[in-house]
Amino acid sequence: MHLKRSLPAALKYEAVRVEEAARKAGLDGYEVEFELLPPDALNAVAAYGGFPVRYPSWRFGMEYERLEKGHRWGLSRIYELVVNNDPAYAYLVSSNSRLEQKLVMAHVFGHADFFKHNVWFAPTDRRMLDTLASDATKVRRAIDRVGQERVERFIDRVLSIETLIDPYLPLREMRGGANAQSSERAVQLPTYDLLGFLCERAPLEPFEREVLGCLRREAYYFAPQRMTKVMNEGWASYWHSRLLTGGLLEPAEIVDFADCHSSATVCAPGRLNPYKLGIECWRAAEARGLDLFALRRVHNDVTFLDELVDDAFLERELASCGGARLLPPREGPPDYAGGKARLLQELSWGGLPQIGLVAVGAEGEGELLLAHRHDGRDLQLAQARETLKALAAVWGGPVHLMTIENGQGRRLVATAGEVKTLETRDALRACA
Amino acid sequence: MLRIDADRARFREIVRGRIRSDLKRYLSTGELIGRSGDHSVSIPLPQIELPHFVFGSNDEGAGEGQGEAGEGGETKARAQGAGQAGEDPGLHILEVEVEFDDLAAMLGEALALPKIEPRGHKTMEADSGRYSGLRVHGPESLRHFRRSYKNALKRTIASGQWDPARPRVVPEREDLRFRNKKSVRKPDSSAVVIHMMDVSGSMGREQKEIVRIQAFWIDTWLRSQYRNLEVVYVVHDAVAKVVDQHTFFHLRESGGTKISSAYELCLKLVRERYRPEDWNIYPFHYSDGDNWSARDTESCVSLLRDELLPRVNQFCYGQVKSAHGSGQFKKDLDAALPVADKLVTAAVGEKGEIPDSIKAFLGRGR
Numbered sequence: 001m002h003l004k005r006s007l008p009a010a011l012k013y014e015a016v017r018v019e020e021a022a023r024k025a026g027l028d029g030y031e032v033e034f035e036l037l038p039p040d041a042l043n044a045v046a047a048y049g050g051f052p053v054r055y056p057s058w059r060f061g062m063e064y065e066r067l068e069k070g071h072r073w074g075l076s077r078i079y080e081l082v083v084n085n086d087p088a089y090a091y092l093v094s095s096n097s098r099l100e101q102k103l104v105m106a107h108v109f110g111h112a113d114f115f116k117h118n119v120w121f122a123p124t125d126r127r128m129l130d131t132l133a134s135d136a137t138k139v140r141r142a143i144d145r146v147g148q149e150r151v152e153r154f155i156d157r158v159l160s161i162e163t164l165i166d167p168y169l170p171l172r173e174m175r176g177g178a179n180a181q182s183s184e185r186a187v188q189l190p191t192y193d194l195l196g197f198l199c200e201r202a203p204l205e206p207f208e209r210e211v212l213g214c215l216r217r218e219a220y221y222f223a224p225q226r227m228t229k230v231m232n233e234g235w236a237s238y239w240h241s242r243l244l245t246g247g248l249l250e251p252a253e254i255v256d257f258a259d260c261h262s263s264a265t266v267c268a269p270g271r272l273n274p275y276k277l278g279i280e281c282w283r284a285a286e287a288r289g290l291d292l293f294a295l296r297r298v299h300n301d302v303t304f305l306d307e308l309v310d311d312a313f314l315e316r317e318l319a320s321c322g323g324a325r326l327l328p329p330r331e332g333p334p335d336y337a338g339g340k341a342r343l344l345q346e347l348s349w350g351g352l353p354q355i356g357l358v359a360v361g362a363e364g365e366g367e368l369l370l371a372h373r374h375d376g377r378d379l380q381l382a383q384a385r386e387t388l389k390a391l392a393a394v395w396g397g398p399v400h401l402m403t404i405e406n407g408q409g410r411r412l413v414a415t416a417g418e419v420k421t422l423e424t425r426d427a428l429r430a431c432a
Numbered sequence: 433m434l435r436i437d438a439d440r441a442r443f444r445e446i447v448r449g450r451i452r453s454d455l456k457r458y459l460s461t462g463e464l465i466g467r468s469g470d471h472s473v474s475i476p477l478p479q480i481e482l483p484h485f486v487f488g489s490n491d492e493g494a495g496e497g498q499g500e501a502g503e504g505g506e507t508k509a510r511a512q513g514a515g516q517a518g519e520d521p522g523l524h525i526l527e528v529e530v531e532f533d534d535l536a537a538m539l540g541e542a543l544a545l546p547k548i549e550p551r552g553h554k555t556m557e558a559d560s561g562r563y564s565g566l567r568v569h570g571p572e573s574l575r576h577f578r579r580s581y582k583n584a585l586k587r588t589i590a591s592g593q594w595d596p597a598r599p600r601v602v603p604e605r606e607d608l609r610f611r612n613k614k615s616v617r618k619p620d621s622s623a624v625v626i627h628m629m630d631v632s633g634s635m636g637r638e639q640k641e642i643v644r645i646q647a648f649w650i651d652t653w654l655r656s657q658y659r660n661l662e663v664v665y666v667v668h669d670a671v672a673k674v675v676d677q678h679t680f681f682h683l684r685e686s687g688g689t690k691i692s693s694a695y696e697l698c699l700k701l702v703r704e705r706y707r708p709e710d711w712n713i714y715p716f717h718y719s720d721g722d723n724w725s726a727r728d729t730e731s732c733v734s735l736l737r738d739e740l741l742p743r744v745n746q747f748c749y750g751q752v753k754s755a756h757g758s759g760q761f762k763k764d765l766d767a768a769l770p771v772a773d774k775l776v777t778a779a780v781g782e783k784g785e786i787p788d789s790i791k792a793f794l795g796r797g798r
Binding site for chain 2: 044047048053056057058059060061062064065066069149152153156159160161163164252254255256259352353355372377378379380381382383384386387390405406
């Protein structure tokens with residue numbers, strides 16, 4: 001059993017009890033290192049995504065300001081924060097009640113188990129705390145060499161295109177024996193791994209290549225969390241509920257627990273709540289007598305929901321999970337098949353548009369051609385144009401993007417300075 | 433310095449436009465005053481959103497209509513936001529409803545204003561505060577439903593009367609909880625703000641808007657410092673008179689400008705209604721800096737030096753830039769009274785400079 005070094009005795013006792021219950025129930029996560037922080041310190045750590053050391057960026061400052069103001073005016077507060085690492089790092093807020101701490105601990109052990117066993121997390125870096133700290137040093141060194149403004153400008157451009165990765169790539173490469181992070185492979189076209197392509201082929205300065213490598217690592221590290229949000233949060237919620245009501249609660253705490261639990265799973269109208277949707281799926285799986293541990297090993301959100309969501313589930317749970325809009329009222333029986341398709345579509349590819357690199361040099365010397373795989377949902381073009389400019393600036397040459405707007409083919413052509421939008425029939429084929 | 437403080441400082445510099453002007457396009461413009469509605473004001477939080485490939489509609493005018501319309505209607509900041517949203521994809525304003533006291537606290541913090549030390553003998557401590565505590569007795573109107581219900585639910589379950597099939601909870605007297613005022617010690621003292629404004633022809637709509645915003649923040653801050661705050665409005669051209677708030681901000685005269693008329697009226701008010709022994713006195717005067725004659729300016733200076741400054745906590749002169757104003761009066765004041773530490777003068781060229789002048793006025797903690 002791990003020493004919970006930084007915790008006061010009372011909480012240490014609870015942590016040990018919760019951990020014991022979790023192991024008995026079959027959860028087998030990484031060791032969890034809890035740290036108790038006052039709210040403002042937690043806001044700072046949360047602004048960095050739970051990592052104590054990140055590269056310097058105004059983005060983290062902005063996030064901190066948002067969290068801090070929200071906390072100060074009583075609008076939001078952070079319950080739990082856990083980092084996928086070995087050991088897993090989790091933070092407890094000193095202003096929480098003892099019951100809340102227990103709930104958070106149980107929740108965290110759920111996440112730690114999920115991180116360790118879900119296959120999509122298998123390729124992630126389990127020493128990410130160290131990696132990010134050393135990446136931060138690299139960025140700081142680059143700043144010392146060329147100045148903060150230039151480094152920051154480059155970081156901001158890359159952040160605009162950080163979603164242009166192939167979330168399935170790391171697992172494929174792990175299976176194939178190669179390592180997603182190694183630079184010794186050649187990118188094959190077509191590819192969704194645009195960041196990898198740029199690392200390899202863009203005419204970058206040394207500091208740019210180094211920074212791009214750091215940001216690509218982060219993008220791939222965070223991608224599985226996007227792909228498994230519903231499952232992961234559902235899994236943790238399912239277990240905190242089961243562990244606490246399975247003997248960890250004092251009788252006097254039951255009502256407060258119910259209050260606390262329901263406020264975490266309550267839904268803002270119109271927005272899917274992953275906690276609620278997830279926990280209902282796990283309960284449905286349990287009711288069907290499925291092997292929960294096997295499910296949490298192999299699925300991501302899309303395959304998981306595809307497996308578990310049926311007409312009865314949609315009828316019973318969809319509205320309470322914030323998904324009523326996915327099942328619009330109509331004459332006759334509700335369109336369950338359509339509702340499920342829309343639900344899965346919303347979660348596919350991490351909820352992002354699927355945009356890949358199709359060709360290099362086909363449109364002109366040194367020009368990239370990208371295609372948006374159109375699934376019925378248009379891109380927000382104003383933002384797409386700005387994003388494309390950022391990409392052109394990183395690539396150092398013109399970039400073309402084929403997409404569809406209201407059924408009409410569009411070709412956006414960007415250089416670092418400007419974007420043109422052309423009408424084209426070719427896009428309809430390219431985006432299929 | 434903590435790491436996060438460095439990042440936050442960098443973010444604030446960008447928001448202020450001092451560095452990285454290329455990010456300006458993605459910045460939501462947060463104004464200091466959104467709207468002073470019914471005791472709540474929305475504080476826009478500046479956000480920079482880098483562009484990404486996202487799904488979204490491309491219909492004309494469909495922008496980032498984030499957040500529901502507040503009860504108080506559209507705020508200025510939001511109205512602007514909606515208008516720009518079409519071409520400005522990064523726009524995103526998170527609005528927060530805030531109480532007046534909180535607002536003053538934020539202002540105080542943002543501008544690093546010192547707490548005012550009240551003078552005069554009416555500085556008894558008095559209770560005032562917010563309903564942030566709980567107690568077991570109280571009037572129905574202050575009943576805390578959630579806490580009362582929870583107690584009743586717990587008692588029902590504990591006494592074995594809970595029936596999941598018929599989940600009925602009947603609260604009893606002992607379950608009820610009421611909101612309780614938590615005491616905050618505040619000096620029990622009185623203050624008066626005398627806003628004086630030049631309404632001669634050269635003060636246009638924009639100048640008055642600046643005065644209006646400035647007066648709002650000054651009142652908000654002083655109200656947080658004094659239990660009892662009175663505000664008097666004086667307008668002047670060649671003659672001065674006391675008016676109500678609405679008139680103060682909307683009156684437009686044409687005649688000439690005799691600033692001494694306002695200072696004389698101010699002195700009369702101080703002598704007859706707001707005696708320095710009982711009141712903390714804050715006169716503010718706003719004009720575009722044009723006075724009738726050098727002679728009149730001289731009499732203003734002697735009025736200030738001999739009569740007004742000894743009696744008031746602080747006298748503030750705010751000079752608003754206008755197309756016609758010469759801005760001479762501030763120079764004359766600064767030259768004639770260089771060491772008067774109760775006199776603060778500040779020039780405001782545009783709205784963006786309002787925070788600096790407020791800080792100049794209130795930063796001394798008088």
